[in-house]
Amino acid sequence: MRAAARNKVQYICQNCGAVSPRWQGRCDDCGEWNALVEESGATGVGAGPKRGSGKGRVIKLEGLAGSTAEAPRTRTGIAEFDRVTGGGFVRGSALLVGGDPGIGKSTLLLQAAAALANGGHRVVYVSGEEAVAQIRMRAERLGLADASVKLAAETSVENILATLALEETPALLIADSIQTMWTDAADSAPGTVTQVRASAQALIRYAKQSGAAVVFVGHVTKDGQIAGPRVVEHMVDGVLYFEGEG
Numbered sequence: 001m002r003a004a005a006r007n008k009v010q011y012i013c014q015n016c017g018a019v020s021p022r023w024q025g026r027c028d029d030c031g032e033w034n035a036l037v038e039e040s041g042a043t044g045v046g047a048g049p050k051r052g053s054g055k056g057r058v059i060k061l062e063g064l065a066g067s068t069a070e071a072p073r074t075r076t077g078i079a080e081f082d083r084v085t086g087g088g089f090v091r092g093s094a095l096l097v098g099g100d101p102g103i104g105k106s107t108l109l110l111q112a113a114a115a116l117a118n119g120g121h122r123v124v125y126v127s128g129e130e131a132v133a134q135i136r137m138r139a140e141r142l143g144l145a146d147a148s149v150k151l152a153a154e155t156s157v158e159n160i161l162a163t164l165a166l167e168e169t170p171a172l173l174i175a176d177s178i179q180t181m182w183t184d185a186a187d188s189a190p191g192t193v194t195q196v197r198a199s200a201q202a203l204i205r206y207a208k209q210s211g212a213a214v215v216f217v218g219h220v221t222k223d224g225q226i227a228g229p230r231v232v233e234h235m236v237d238g239v240l241y242f243e244g245e246g
Helices: 081-083 105-118 132-141 155-165 193-208 230-235
Strands: 009-013 034-041 094-099 121-127 150-153 172-176 211-217 238-242
Touching: 009 193, 034 081, 034 094, 034 193, 094 105, 094 193, 094 230, 105 172, 121 132, 132 150, 132 238, 155 193, 172 193, 193 211, 193 230
Parallel strands: 094 211, 094 238, 121 150, 121 172, 172 211
Antiparallel strands: 009 034
């Protein structure tokens, strides 16, 4: 009898997302020591819809000439925030906000969420690191407790998407932080590169299909890089990085 084929095993750097066919003490791409973690290649990148074996459909090809309307933007009313986002949030876009712990990422995003909610837009703030009570206390300190922002403390992407499907599509969805999210589509531990990448893919797909703007909060490493996968930086439409002086 022939032995059953084993799942392909690969080693993924938890610092930069580089993939290696074998374990080694130091990542060849970023130089980080002891960052390679074994992950199954069977569900590795995951998070994509299953496709049949049929032929694809014919798509329409367009020329360079023609009129293109500028994408409509949703302004927060926070002048500097609207400036760095190019005039506000674009429908169906995905942004990654990174910075040192405590630098003010969650605070600023809560202010932006409240501004949009007060302007009549539906906003959903999902936190995987803080309880709803903690977010409410921050809102009270900022004088934003009356804003109609919808809050949830959840880390399962499937639970988040199932909840969003039952209600009106939000103008803005905030995931704080993307490193805490996990999905059943990836067979690896939460916080690993595979999980973060698969979770980001699922939420970005939701943004493109629904028209909601999605903002990911990302931590930074001791080297000042956005933690987890650099691949997420390439998946989103823009990266906002907070810097400050001690």
